[in-house]
Amino acid sequence: GDSVTQMQGQVTLSEDDFLFINCTYSTTWYPTLFWYVQYPGEGPQLLLKVTTANNKGISRGFEATYDKGTTSFHLQKASVQESDSAVYYCVLGDTAGGLSGKLTFGEGTQVTVIS
Amino acid sequence: EAAVTQSPRNKVTVTGGNVTLSCRQTNSHNYMYWYRQDTGHGLRLIHYSYGAGNLQIGDVPDGYKATRTTQEDFFLLLELASPSQTSLYFCASSDQGQEQYFGPGTRLTVL
Numbered sequence: 001g002d003s004v005t006q007m008q009g010q011v012t013l014s015e016d017d018f019l020f021i022n023c024t025y026s027t028t029w030y031p032t033l034f035w036y037v038q039y040p041g042e043g044p045q046l047l048l049k050v051t052t053a054n055n056k057g058i059s060r061g062f063e064a065t066y067d068k069g070t071t072s073f074h075l076q077k078a079s080v081q082e083s084d085s086a087v088y089y090c091v092l093g094d095t096a097g098g099l100s101g102k103l104t105f106g107e108g109t110q111v112t113v114i115s
Numbered sequence: 116e117a118a119v120t121q122s123p124r125n126k127v128t129v130t131g132g133n134v135t136l137s138c139r140q141t142n143s144h145n146y147m148y149w150y151r152q153d154t155g156h157g158l159r160l161i162h163y164s165y166g167a168g169n170l171q172i173g174d175v176p177d178g179y180k181a182t183r184t185t186q187e188d189f190f191l192l193l194e195l196a197s198p199s200q201t202s203l204y205f206c207a208s209s210d211q212g213q214e215q216y217f218g219p220g221t222r223l224t225v226l
Binding site for chain 2: 107
């Protein structure tokens, strides 16, 4: 079945550091990929969506890039702030033509930014 | 702004107890989902629904039932709760294949 793997469980950075989170996915088709972010005490919310058509997405200073050749998907930000502290999830969209709307979440990466 | 609410926000029950978690969305979305969130596992899909009266099995359905009574309301039922079901539960809604909007979560503890 479809799966997503995030190798980095926790990342600790100082303000203005560069953030890079990588994930790999396994599926039988070319999926839509997402990054969701979860702040303390809240539910996850969409940060970025990337499809096979564009391979890249940008939002709120974050950039996500999708590499079909290596089945990897990464998230980066040039200069993080304390407010970026959150859990970031790599998420695989439904590959059955999107009919179910199902999402497959990775394990999440806890990003902590210290001032 | 998307709106998904969940109740209760916290619940404590005993092993073998009967629990119902409620979710309501006011987005006019057809799709609704129930997830559990556990450390090291991310979010895992329990059940989901395409509309009132419809139910689809997710990836971790054992020990859970669900019912979609209206377009707005989706319930998760634990009829014989076990300690392994202690978790943080999230409900979400979406249009087909689009962004999912999550509620604030219900923390369930089974003693």
